[in-house]
Amino acid sequence: MTQHSATEFSLTTVSAPSTLTVRVGGELDYDTSDELVDTVVARLAGPPAPRHVRLDFAALTWIDSIGLSALLMIHRHTRAAGAALHLDHRPDVLERMLRHTNVLGHLTAPVAAGEPGPPEEGGVTGAVVS
Structure with a gap:
């Protein structure tokens, strides 16, 4: 588990065999968004590369x-890695933003079969994983 601390922003990452969970606390804005994106992108590189990325917004x-732009960027990276993005414990402020901008379905759409994904253990880099 890794703990990042800041006055009004915090990230806690928990890695499980096929799932990366990032707990986001405080304000996600201009000053903090890059840290969230950088954390997720670094963990997507593995090994092992997660099949699911769960962003926990309870705090x-x-x-x-x-x-919101950071969430769209994370979606781009998770999709490219073949990982599913989950937005857990969404507070009202996030829920309103996602509904008002109509991006909730886009961000949490299932990864389609045939999209590139992380190679299976011992697999060939660039292989399509269904």
Whole structure:
């Protein structure tokens, strides 16, 4: 488990065999969004590469448009890695943002069969995993 601390923002990462969970606390905005994206992207590189990325927002207090942009960037990276993105424990402020911008379905859509994913253990890099 890794703990990042800041005055109004915190990230806690927990890795399990096929799942990366990142607990986000405080304000996700211009000053903090890069740290969240960088953390997820670094963990997506593995090994092992997670099949599921769970962002836990139980302690989120605020999100702005840059925070939403960070979620879209994370979606891009998880999709490229063939991992499913989950947005857990969404507080009202996040729920309103996702519904108002109509991106909730986009961010949490299942990974389609045939999309590239992380190679299976002992597999060939670049192989399509269904």
